[in-house]
Amino acid sequence: MNSVAEKPKHVDPTDFAAAAINQALSRERKIKILSDMVRIRRFEEKAGEYYKGKGGQTFMGGFLHRYDGQESIAVGCASLMGPNDHMITAYRDHAHALAVGMGMNECMAELFGRATGCSKGKGGSMHYFAPDKNYWGGHGIVGGQTPLGAGIAYGLKFKGLTGSCMTFMGDGAVNQGAYHEALNLAGLFDLPVIFVIENNGYSMGTSQCRSSAYKNCLAYRADGYDIVWDLINGWDVYEVRAKMQIAVERAHKECRPTVVEINTYRHYGHSVSDAKAKVYRPEDEIERYKQHFDPINLWKNRLVEESVVTESEYETIDNDAKAEAQSSIEFSLASPFPEFEDITKDVYFEVDEFTAAGRTGRHFFND
Amino acid sequence: MPVITYREAIRHALDEELARDENVVVMGEEVAQYDGAYKVTEGLWKKWGDKRVVDTPISEAGFIGMGIGASMLGVRPVMELMFWSFAYVAWDQMINNAASVRYMSGGKINCPIVIRGPANGGTNVGATHSHTPENFIANTPGLKVICPVTPYDAKGLMKSAIRDNDPVYVMENTLLYGMSGEVPEGEYTIPLGVADVKRTGSDISLICHGRAVLTCLEAAEILAAQHGIDCEVVDLRSIRPLDEETILESVRKTHKAIYVEENKPFCGVGAQIASLIQDKCFDDLDAPVLRISAVDAPAIYSPPLEKLQLPYPDQVVAKVLEIA
Numbered sequence: 001m002n003s004v005a006e007k008p009k010h011v012d013p014t015d016f017a018a019a020a021i022n023q024a025l026s027r028e029r030k031i032k033i034l035s036d037m038v039r040i041r042r043f044e045e046k047a048g049e050y051y052k053g054k055g056g057q058t059f060m061g062g063f064l065h066r067y068d069g070q071e072s073i074a075v076g077c078a079s080l081m082g083p084n085d086h087m088i089t090a091y092r093d094h095a096h097a098l099a100v101g102m103g104m105n106e107c108m109a110e111l112f113g114r115a116t117g118c119s120k121g122k123g124g125s126m127h128y129f130a131p132d133k134n135y136w137g138g139h140g141i142v143g144g145q146t147p148l149g150a151g152i153a154y155g156l157k158f159k160g161l162t163g164s165c166m167t168f169m170g171d172g173a174v175n176q177g178a179y180h181e182a183l184n185l186a187g188l189f190d191l192p193v194i195f196v197i198e199n200n201g202y203s204m205g206t207s208q209c210r211s212s213a214y215k216n217c218l219a220y221r222a223d224g225y226d227i228v229w230d231l232i233n234g235w236d237v238y239e240v241r242a243k244m245q246i247a248v249e250r251a252h253k254e255c256r257p258t259v260v261e262i263n264t265y266r267h268y269g270h271s272v273s274d275a276k277a278k279v280y281r282p283e284d285e286i287e288r289y290k291q292h293f294d295p296i297n298l299w300k301n302r303l304v305e306e307s308v309v310t311e312s313e314y315e316t317i318d319n320d321a322k323a324e325a326q327s328s329i330e331f332s333l334a335s336p337f338p339e340f341e342d343i344t345k346d347v348y349f350e351v352d353e354f355t356a357a358g359r360t361g362r363h364f365f366n367d
Numbered sequence: 368m369p370v371i372t373y374r375e376a377i378r379h380a381l382d383e384e385l386a387r388d389e390n391v392v393v394m395g396e397e398v399a400q401y402d403g404a405y406k407v408t409e410g411l412w413k414k415w416g417d418k419r420v421v422d423t424p425i426s427e428a429g430f431i432g433m434g435i436g437a438s439m440l441g442v443r444p445v446m447e448l449m450f451w452s453f454a455y456v457a458w459d460q461m462i463n464n465a466a467s468v469r470y471m472s473g474g475k476i477n478c479p480i481v482i483r484g485p486a487n488g489g490t491n492v493g494a495t496h497s498h499t500p501e502n503f504i505a506n507t508p509g510l511k512v513i514c515p516v517t518p519y520d521a522k523g524l525m526k527s528a529i530r531d532n533d534p535v536y537v538m539e540n541t542l543l544y545g546m547s548g549e550v551p552e553g554e555y556t557i558p559l560g561v562a563d564v565k566r567t568g569s570d571i572s573l574i575c576h577g578r579a580v581l582t583c584l585e586a587a588e589i590l591a592a593q594h595g596i597d598c599e600v601v602d603l604r605s606i607r608p609l610d611e612e613t614i615l616e617s618v619r620k621t622h623k624a625i626y627v628e629e630n631k632p633f634c635g636v637g638a639q640i641a642s643l644i645q646d647k648c649f650d651d652l653d654a655p656v657l658r659i660s661a662v663d664a665p666a667i668y669s670p671p672l673e674k675l676q677l678p679y680p681d682q683v684v685a686k687v688l689e690i691a
Contacts, residue, residue, distance in 0.1 A: 120473035129472035136439060137472065144459050147429050151436020158392065158418070158442050178459065181429025188424065346474035347508050349532040357531055361560015361608025364508070
């Protein structure tokens with residue numbers, strides 16, 4: 001079997017805890033990183049539980065792409081965001097949403113298709129947005145968000161703002177033409193965009209070596225566009241932060257793009273309906289990553305070593321996260337579905353706002 | 368009133384909106400230093416500089432997507448497609464992203480972007496350069512699509528499109544760029560979703576959009592002179608939003624309607640209008656609603672044949688005589 005396990009994983013012996021950006025990390029912020037990672041895990045677990053249904057009742061439709069195992073990336077990157085740093089990602093988007101500060105209630109209610117959901121029940125699992133928190137989704141088409149990320153960076157530069165747009169994608173997205181076009185534009189126009197390849201080794205059920213032709217690593221392709229690239233061990237929050245910070249500074253100070261490839265592993269399938277998740281990946285591979293490379297365990301152990309948290313404090317963080325996730329279920333179940341009339345709202349700005357432009361001509365053709 | 372070309376009218380609209388709003392940026396292949404493949408943007412780069420008029424590589428999916436992303440942040444990009452036929456390589460960005468992001472975000476985001484360029488056959492460039500995708504666009508909730516035919520309409524509608532806070536896709540026509548018409552000096556706009564009766568008449572309604580409007584006007588003159596038939600010509604100007612009232616008012620007066628377009632027949636704009644008419648004023652009709660579209664095949668290259676593939680005045684005359 002051509003599995004990711006056959007490929008040597010990137011290991012950098014540097015102790016990234018010594019990086020200035022990590023030295024500057026307060027005890028509170030280290031704990032916040034831990035608790036955000038745990039909250040994401042518990043959210044995904046609870047979502048998975050209700051996705052399957054209970055007592056013959058179903059609660060969600062569509063797909064559910066869980067993030068379990070990759071938490072250090074979304075949280076580590078979000079922890080670096082300043083006022084003009086933005087994020088956009090693909091369909092495995094719950095973690096980034098929670099990491100930038102969206103609430104579990106609105107995120108869970110969206111999965112339940114309720115009017116109280118972050119997109120009023122109109123987007124679903126793959127389409128979370130919070131522009132007020134610099135979070136631009138949540139996009140369903142593989143690679144389709146990469147030109148948008150370049151565009152957000154273009155907008156920042158156009159408006160004279162010092163910022164960046166972290167544009168996330170999976171390892172499957174690197175073979176989409178849109179990504180390469182975005183790379184070319186980012187290099188050509190000097191855009192402050194950071195393309196983050198969350199490499200979990202599988203584009204759905206196809207391993208990296210079965211889907212990509214490449215030299216060195218996937219990020220290395222950036223070299224052809226004269227874009228600086230880097231490889232990151234995603235299991236280490238310190239490394240994610242230290243190397244991403246270099247990219248953020250490059251965006252801020254040089255207004256230049258970066259491509260980073262962050263090695264990681266997803267504990268579950270491509271989506272919850274991925275029945276073959278254990279067929280295309282050897283079971284011992286999955287277990288090995290769960291046992292030895294769970295970013296939450298690794299970060300927790302690190303913080304215990306540093307005497308930042310105790311095991312019992314971790315228990316409290318975990319229990320709080322579980323309670324918050326459970327409470328978001330109750331919130332969702334108590335929330336109404338959108339009204340039938342809501343189907344045709346939020347289509348056109350001018351119609352919703354009842355502006356002069358929204359009042360001439362017919363916009364909908366339902367009868 | 369000054370007489371200027373369709374091309375100049377669009378250029379004036381772009382120039383005035385660049386002056387009016389610092390967030391407007393004109394972007395596309397060859398729009399800046401080359402002065403535009405069809406010279407629509409001639410002189411704008413020289414006047415406005417690198418920040419406001421931007422040459423892009425030949426990379427439609429990339430730069431259209433980039434424009435959509437920038438528009439989410441409040442930039443107002445006016446993107447030129449050298450041909451609308453090239454839109455298909457950017458289709459994911461134009462349909463999945465621009466049209467859907469407002470909806471999928473529950474109204475948190477909007478995309479004030481304009482995508483414009485020529486969408487027409489009739490220039491012997493074969494199937495890959497002759498597409499008229501206004502019906503595809505109109506089939507996509509979240510998008511607006513307009514097809515101006517006169518310089519006056521082109522300028523007024525373009526200015527409204529740029530000020531609109533939703534994505535507006537503008538279908539121009541290379542055969543119209545050099546045509547002239549009266550355009551007043553100074554500020555005016557034409558709202559989207561308002562049709563224009565280009566010729567009043569009492570016997571039959573020729574409803575149309577794009578260059579087919581000119582075909583209909585020519586046919587109307589022939590019908591008046593040679594057959595004593597008084598045609599009304601209704602130019603939709605805007606496909607979505609659609610001015611239903613003007614269409615229905617005309618049909619209630621003339622009791623007969625033919626839709627004429629350079630789009631293909633199956634699920635074309637005319638199909639929607641025919642459905643509307645039978646639905647809303649069936650009792651007013653004295654004849655079935657007929658349609659004339661491009662001959663249902665990819666655009667043929669051979670010049671004399673392509674003339675016959677698109678609607679032409681004598682064809683409209685013959686169709687009118689079937690029911691008049």
